[in-house]
Each structure stands twice: as C-alpha cells, then as structure tokens.
Amino acid sequence: MLNKVRRLLRKGHHSALSAMGYGEREANMAYGSVDIGLSAYSVTRHVLKPDAWRLFRYLNTDKIRAYKTMGPTSLAFEAGADVLTLKNLYQETKN
Numbered sequence: 500m501l502n503k504v505r506r507l508l509r510k511g512h513h514s515a516l517s518a519m520g521y522g523e524r525e526a527n528m529a530y531g532s533v534d535i536g537l538s539a540y541s542v543t544r545h546v547l548k549p550d551a552w553r554l555f556r557y558l559n560t561d562k563i564r565a566y567k568t569m570g571p572t573s574l575a576f577e578a579g580a581d582v583l584t585l586k587n588l589y590q591e592t593k594n
Contacts (some may be wrong), residue, residue, distance in 0.1 A: 518528050524591055531588040542566045542574075 509530060512513060515525040544565050551561035 524594060528588060528591050531584050531591070534584050535581060535588075538577060538584075542569070542577060 511525040513523065513529050516529060517523075521529075542565055545562040546565045546568060547557060548561055548563050551557060551570070555563065555590075569577075
C-alpha cells in the first residue's frame with residue numbers, strides 16, 4: 500500500500516514538473532531534495548518530553564528534539580533511507 504502511494508506521489512510530482520517544462524532528471528532531483536528536507540525536519544523537530552505535563556501551556560523546556568525519543572532501529576532505518584536518497588541524487592547529477 501505504501502509503495503503504491505509513493506509511486507502515485509512520484510508520478511504526480513513528475514507530471515507537475517513536466518507541465519512546468521522540466522525533465523525527468525530535474526523532477527527526480529526535486530523529489531529527492533524534498534524527501535531529504537522532510538526527513539531532516541522530522542528528526543530535528545521539537546516534540547514533547549515523555550514526562551512533560553502542563554498547567555496552562557507547554558514551555559520550551561518541556562520539549563526535546565525528536566531523535567532523542569527515537570530508538571536505535573528507527574534512527575538506523577531513517578539514516579539508511581537518507582543515504583540511499585543521497586546516493587540517487589548524486590547519480591542524477593552525474594547523468
């Protein structure tokens with residue numbers, strides 16, 4: 500199911516960029532760049548600490564970076580996916 504959604508998203512991305520006059524290479528590079536950017540944001544964003552509580556609103560001290568709450572398996576998977584995306588981006592630049 501996730502693969503199907505990913506293929507549809509990539510196809511839509513390619514269609515939109517080709518309508519704007521870009522080729523497949525540029526579409527792949529833009530898709531990969533957005534993927535890396537979203538991955539970096541999701542790992543470095545602020546999330547609530549597991550023991551945080553609030554009376555009226557959360558304070559900045561109640562939040563930590565998301566990677567601190569992730570397990571080693573999740574971090575390794577995220578890093579592996581990013582390495583593959585960066586490898587594909589590098590190969591696109593050589594074409």
